[in-house]
Amino acid sequence: MTTTTALSGSATSVNLAATGQKIITALGTGSGIDVQSLANNLVQAETTPQQALIQKKIDASNASISGYGAMLSGVSALQSAFAALQDSSTIAPVTVQSTDTAAFLATGTTGAVAGFHDVRVTAVAKAQSNISSGFSDGTAAVNGGAAFALTITPNTGSAKTLNLPANSKVNDVVSAINAAGAGVTAALVNTGDAATPYKIALTATNTGVAGGFTVTDSAGALGLTSVNAARDASLTVDGVAMTRSSNQITDAIKGVSLTLFAENTSSTIIQVVQDNTKLGSNITNLVTAYNDLQKTLKTLGDSQSTDQVIGGKLANDSLLRQVQTMIRNMVTGYSSSPGGKIKALRDIGVTIQADGSLQTDTTKLQSALDKNLGDVVTMFTANLGNPANSSATNRGIAGDAVKALTALSSPTGLIVGRENNRQSEIRGYNDELTKLQARMALLLDRYTKQFAAMDALVGSLNSQKTGLKTTFDNMSAMYSNK
Known part of the structure; x- marks a missing residue:
């Protein structure tokens, strides 16, 4: 009996110990967890993809703003190049040299032709x-x-x-x-x-x-x-006698203004000298500015560009295509004020190439300046002096271009408007980030509270586990001693 009892007690002890270990093991599976780290990791896992998506949109808008800035810079440079060619009074400077400045002053104006003239003042006009x-x-x-x-x-x-x-x-x-x-x-x-x-x-x-x-x-x-007594001015120009009511005479010699001061006893020789150098240089500058802008626009629109600064930043942008078409029409179309023989840039040797760039035939350009300067000036300026103060509709190639490019690049123009739209988008995206951070802060707080409650529960179960372990250990010891 004793042996049987002992064997029976030993088996019971083993079974109780195994059962207790299973319970203890089960209760211990949730212990040792870093609750704060778990909450942070879960929130981060939810935040990261949403944050990355918003940041991608911000980066795209910033890239567009950078692209519009490059476009605006190029448009402004082209506008300046055209502006240097829009004023008939400055596009091809005229110098008039005189052997007698005491009797009259001669100055060059629009349409002057190089050459010599003989002038004699026989009377100056007087007011009664x-x-x-x-x-x-x-x-x-x-x-x-x-x-x-x-x-x-x-x-x-x-x-x-x-x-x-x-x-x-x-x-x-x-x-x-x-x-x-x-x-x-x-x-x-x-x-x-x-x-x-x-x-x-x-x-x-x-x-x-x-x-x-x-x-x-x-x-x-x-x-x-x-x-x-009231008196008219009288003078002889190249042998032709004439009278005028004013001492300011603008129609005696084409492109030359005469201001009479006093009579002279003999003829005075004046020489009209026209400088085409400045005009030729400004046309070259126009071609350079156009090609620079054309290249910039092409790079901005090329998504495969290797340019690390502006490459592809306006790929598929409708405004970019609009500007490309606008500037191309400016240099390929007819002037709104064509000259007799000079009606477009191609007539002075400036032509568009297959790659969209402009090229200048310098020989043809110089020939046009030498032989048809008046027509060249008309084509560019519509013979408008001080065009900024003119209400004329047709302003010539340069004047029309300046008007269009000024509107395009103004603070209320399309380019700045697009920049402002992107800035507004970025503000909206930043608001989304702020709201996302607020939502994630609430989520972190909820996770932290939930996991803290779980941790407290696990702690309570661990206490129970310890108590049960002690009980099972005591029971095992009791049966082992029998």
């Missing part, structure tokens, strides 16, 4: 002037204080009658004449005379006979006398 009798001062009464009338009759124009009321002062007469708009100005001058130093000086607004006038004084109150 009259002077009144003297008065003590500007407040002195005129005509003894009685009313009177003045009638001013210009040589060209309608007569003006001024009815001066009683007690009119000298200053009142001056003001009335100036307000009449009769082509005459009045001024009160001090002659320095001891008794009656103040006189009314009348001067025609314009020089020449046509600017002359007569004054009818009903009472003879002013005592007007003539100082200078």
Whole structure:
């Protein structure tokens, strides 16, 4: 019995120990976990792909902004190159050299032709002037204080009658004449005379006979006398006698402005020299600026480009294609103001190549500048001087291009508009990142709390495990001792 009992006790002890170990093992499977690390890793696993997707969008928008910046720089350079060719008064400078600058000043203007001219000034134009009798001062009464009338009759124009009321002062007469708009100005001058130093000086607004006038004084109150009679300018240009009402003459020699100062006793030789060097250089600069922009646009649109700075940054961009078409039309189309023989850039040797670049036939260009300079200027400028202040619709190849490129590159233009759109996109993506971070912070907090609760539960189970282990150990020992 004892042996059987002992054997039976030993078997029971072994079975209890095995069962306890299984329970203990089962309870111990969740212990030793780094709860914070687990929570962080789970959140990171969810955050990373979403964050990477948003960052990819930000990078793409930044790349576009960089591409638009490169485009804007090239467009601005081309605009500057065209701007140097849009003003007829500066595109091909004209120098006029004269052997006598005392009699007149000669300056070159648009359309001047190189050559020599013979000029003699026989009379300069003068404005008519009259002077009144003297008065003590500007407040002195005129005509003894009685009313009177003045009638001013210009040589060209309608007569003006001024009815001066009683007690009119000298200053009142001056003001009335100036307000009449009769082509005459009045001024009160001090002659320095001891008794009656103040006189009314009348001067025609314009020089020449046509600017002359007569004054009818009903009472003879002013005592007007003539100082200078109206006179036209007279001169001889290349043997041809001519008269003009003004000393500023722009139609005697094509492209040359004459300002007359004094008569000269003999002819003066002037030489008109036209410098084509600047124009040729500016055309070369235009070709360079166009080719640089064309190359930049091509690189920006090439997704396979090896350029590490701008390559492919605007691949498949509709604005890039629009700009490419725009600038190509600028250099291949006819001018809105064609010259007689020069209607397009190809007529001066500037042609488009198969790769989209421009090439210059320097021989043809120089020939056009030498033989048809006026037509070249017309093609580029529409003969507009100071085009920035012109409201003309047709401005020539250069003027039209400047207008279009200025609009394209302005703060309200398409390029800056695209940049602003991408900036707005980036702000939106950054908002998405901020919201993602907020969501992930909440998720981390939830995971942390859940895993902390689990850890507490595991700790409680571990305590129970320890208690059970002690009990099973005691029971095993008890049976082992029997």
